[in-house]
Amino acid sequence: MTDLAETRVQRLIQLVAWMSQRDTDEPLSYETAASQLGVDERTLRSDLGVLLSLTEGYKPWLASLQVALTAEGFALGSLGAFRRPLRLSRDESLALVVGLMGVRGGRPLAERLGQTLGAAPDPTEVERNWGLGPTPAEHVAQVLGMARAARDQQRKLALVYCSSEAERSSRVVHPYQVVQRGGHWYLVAWCEQAKGMRHFRADRVLELETLGDSFRLRPGIRPVTRAGDLLSADRAVTVTVGFSPRIARWLKERYPDGEQQPDGSYRVRFPVADPRWLAREVLQYGAEAEVLAPEGMRTFVRDLVG
Amino acid sequence: MLDFDVRTRESFVRWLLTFGDQAEVLEPVALREQVARLRARVAALYHRS
Numbered sequence: 001m002t003d004l005a006e007t008r009v010q011r012l013i014q015l016v017a018w019m020s021q022r023d024t025d026e027p028l029s030y031e032t033a034a035s036q037l038g039v040d041e042r043t044l045r046s047d048l049g050v051l052l053s054l055t056e057g058y059k060p061w062l063a064s065l066q067v068a069l070t071a072e073g074f075a076l077g078s079l080g081a082f083r084r085p086l087r088l089s090r091d092e093s094l095a096l097v098v099g100l101m102g103v104r105g106g107r108p109l110a111e112r113l114g115q116t117l118g119a120a121p122d123p124t125e126v127e128r129n130w131g132l133g134p135t136p137a138e139h140v141a142q143v144l145g146m147a148r149a150a151r152d153q154q155r156k157l158a159l160v161y162c163s164s165e166a167e168r169s170s171r172v173v174h175p176y177q178v179v180q181r182g183g184h185w186y187l188v189a190w191c192e193q194a195k196g197m198r199h200f201r202a203d204r205v206l207e208l209e210t211l212g213d214s215f216r217l218r219p220g221i222r223p224v225t226r227a228g229d230l231l232s233a234d235r236a237v238t239v240t241v242g243f244s245p246r247i248a249r250w251l252k253e254r255y256p257d258g259e260q261q262p263d264g265s266y267r268v269r270f271p272v273a274d275p276r277w278l279a280r281e282v283l284q285y286g287a288e289a290e291v292l293a294p295e296g297m298r299t300f301v302r303d304l305v306g
Numbered sequence: 307m308l309d310f311d312v313r314t315r316e317s318f319v320r321w322l323l324t325f326g327d328q329a330e331v332l333e334p335v336a337l338r339e340q341v342a343r344l345r346a347r348v349a350a351l352y353h354r355s
Contacts, residue, residue: 279324279326280324283320283323283324283326283348284320284321284323284324285320286316286319286320286323286344286347286348287344287347287348287350287351290351290352291352298352299352301348301352302349302352302353303327304326304327305323305326305327305345305348305349305352306349306352306353
């Protein structure tokens with residue numbers, strides 16, 4: 001059968017494109033390549049011969065073509081238009097953007113990436129909804145998965161929650177965000193019982209159910225973008241801690257908003273949503289730090305060391 | 307159960323204290339006693355009125 005020039009050109013283009021878009025530069029056997037391309041081995045060898053002859057002598061339009069014959073097969077690739085393009089899935093783009101957002105000066109790069117890659121999510125959206133954090137425990141991962149799905153579908157959630165004061169409550173919430181701050185995962189939602197925005201630590205969600213009811217997004221809700229937003233969104237308790245004169249100087253540097261006392265000690269007021277965090281913060285200073293108020297927090301710390 | 311190479315006892319004892327009643331030094335006895343003394347000092351802060 002006569003091998004028409006047009007047929008051969010098409011075959012050569014297919015060969016170069018296919019080889020160039022493989023994820024490896026490893027040589028390929030003639031047998032495998034012929035089978036993949038649907039031609040016999042003799043035709044393939046002949047086509048490679050044509051390509052090899054094309055690379056003899058410099059041709060600007062072919063400068064990117066590289067052909068090499070080896071003992072068992074051949075290697076072929078093009079650095080030009082046939083090369084495998086940078087194609088990222090949405091998840092891969094998201095991972096890149098989340099990673100960039102987590103480092104200093106990464107946001108402009110994330111924005112540029114978003115402009116370059118169509119699949120890359122908007123950095124503002126990423127800031128609202130995603131974050132790098134510790135791998136959640138199985139229960140937390142389940143809560144987060146349900147919360148994200150409900151957020152995306154605008155479905156209400158019924159949850160049983162254990163507050164930082166160990167109070168158990170049942171609520172119906174409208175999920176807006178799933179965020180990670182300070183090592184914990186939170187669901188940020190409008191609470192029908194509280195009639196306001198609340199955040200719920202995923203590990204304190206005891207039970208969760210997606211309801212059939214949908215909800216409408218409320219206008220004017222500001223997304224949580226900082227750890228401080230989470231504290232202010234919660235019923236944070238103000239706790240006063242006194243630091244001894246011995247360590248006052250260092251604490252003044254760490255918490256410059258405190259008050260120097262006449263006896264040389266230093267007092268700092270903390271907005272506290274998690275008493276365990278406060279206890280750890282205070283106990284790391286041993287007997288050089290003391291919770292002064294409220295009494296409930298003093299009892300909490302006392303019980304830990306008593 | 308974990309083994310630690312401790313160079314600065316005071317820092318280690320204070321760090322251990324942040325785990326509250328969830329961590330305990332088993333040995334050496336001297337370090338165990340040091341933790342107990344610090345616990346007692348901290349507890350005393352909260353027992354005074």
